[in-house]
Amino acid sequence: MNTKRYRIVNYMTVDEKIIQYRPIGIIHTPFKEPKGTPIQPQGAVGIKGQIEIFDEFVEGLTDLKGFSHIILLYHFHQCQGFALKVKPWAENVERGVFATRAPKRPNPLGISVVRLVSVSGRILEVEDVDILDGTPLLDIKPYIPTVDCRQAERIGWVSGKTEKFSNVRADNRFSNKS
Amino acid sequence: MNTKRYRIVNYMTVDEKIIQYRPIGIIHTPFKEPKGTPIQPQGAVGIKGQIEIFDEFVEGLTDLKGFSHIILLYHFHQCQGFALKVKPWAENVERGVFATRAPKRPNPLGISVVRLVSVSGRILEVEDVDILDGTPLLDIKPYIPTVDCRQAERIGWVSGKTEKFSNVRADNRFSNKS
Numbered sequence: 001m002n003t004k005r006y007r008i009v010n011y012m013t014v015d016e017k018i019i020q021y022r023p024i025g026i027i028h029t030p031f032k033e034p035k036g037t038p039i040q041p042q043g044a045v046g047i048k049g050q051i052e053i054f055d056e057f058v059e060g061l062t063d064l065k066g067f068s069h070i071i072l073l074y075h076f077h078q079c080q081g082f083a084l085k086v087k088p089w090a091e092n093v094e095r096g097v098f099a100t101r102a103p104k105r106p107n108p109l110g111i112s113v114v115r116l117v118s119v120s121g122r123i124l125e126v127e128d129v130d131i132l133d134g135t136p137l138l139d140i141k142p143y144i145p146t147v148d149c150r151q152a153e154r155i156g157w158v159s160g161k162t163e164k165f166s167n168v169r170a171d172n173r174f175s176n177k178s
Numbered sequence: 179m180n181t182k183r184y185r186i187v188n189y190m191t192v193d194e195k196i197i198q199y200r201p202i203g204i205i206h207t208p209f210k211e212p213k214g215t216p217i218q219p220q221g222a223v224g225i226k227g228q229i230e231i232f233d234e235f236v237e238g239l240t241d242l243k244g245f246s247h248i249i250l251l252y253h254f255h256q257c258q259g260f261a262l263k264v265k266p267w268a269e270n271v272e273r274g275v276f277a278t279r280a281p282k283r284p285n286p287l288g289i290s291v292v293r294l295v296s297v298s299g300r301i302l303e304v305e306d307v308d309i310l311d312g313t314p315l316l317d318i319k320p321y322i323p324t325v326d327c328r329q330a331e332r333i334g335w336v337s338g339k340t341e342k343f344s345n346v347r348a349d350n351r352f353s354n355k356s
Contacts, residue, residue: 021198022284060262068332070276073285096238098320099239109317141279143330144340145329145333147340150323150327152246156320158245159244
């Protein structure tokens with residue numbers, strides 16, 4: 001740890017600083033419960049969804065329709081609590097939660113890249129959604145390959161397992177109902 | 179709007195639902211103020227940073243070191259307030275904020291893909307950081323190209339401007355100090 005370059009100061013304790021966000025809209029999809037929801041967009045190709053943006057934020061959608069893909073940041077609203085070790089869908093071994101895309105995270109934030117089909121008023125039609133119906137949307141960003149794509153040399157425990165993402169559907173292990 | 183498939187119900191008003199997150203750590207970088215900070219990782223190649231994870235979340239880092247790249251989700255802590263139309267770095271025309279990566283967003287959430295150099299206890303050494311020093315970290319996800327990369331046919335107003343991302347450094351237009 002190079003303390004000469006940066007002074008590492010834990011100036012913010014976990015309890016001391018709460019960050020508050022408000023949904024900007026709601027994501028509507030055919031997936032009414034965690035069970036059966038694709039775990040990643042590859043398993044959701046062609047699945048259509050609608051995003052409803054609250055009136056007060058609609059002006060912020062200007063210029064969005066020029067992008068073929070957008071990044072959605074959303075809140076995993078069906079998750080409560082979290083674990084630091086989880087068994088991901090792709091296998092049966094416990095992994096550190098930050099090395100997985102599991103929803104039960106300390107801050108249950110989800111991100112998905114989806115295809116933007118159309119923008120009509122406050123409704124976005126999207127495709128390739130792997131998101132639960134009713135999910136609160138926190139942010140939309142334009143998807144820009146030169147910003148968002150990397151040549152990753154190593155993908156750790158996921159190596160050789162990415163094909164499973166296309167086929168595996170969620171069970172209820174991360175739901176409060178399970 | 180296909181109301182037959184989904185009932186669009188604005189069941190959650192913006193004021194009614196507040197989502198609370200707590201930082202899991204702090205991002206340390208050489209960039210002490212917005213001015214001069216690269217606006218995207220392409221402009222930050224080789225720039226080293228350190229991420230300090232709070233003790234209670236360290237167990238969640240297990241298995242992370244297998245990944246060459248990670249996604250950081252963080253809070254733009256120097257932003258207060260937002261605009262629905264902003265002038266992005268790459269040009270001098272106002273755009274809808276959701277069609278830009280500008281930090282002054284309704285929910286000031288940032289995402290960056292960075293190279294993971296090492297994991298040592300609660301400290302991650304990373305490279306290619308375009309993030310301000312002291313930024314509160316909300317989540318880490320493994321970067322998996324088959325999940326996170328798309329062939330985008332259209333990148334809207336950004337088309338032809340991505341080279342600017344490598345050269346442009348931030349001014350203070352999104353800072354509270356400006």
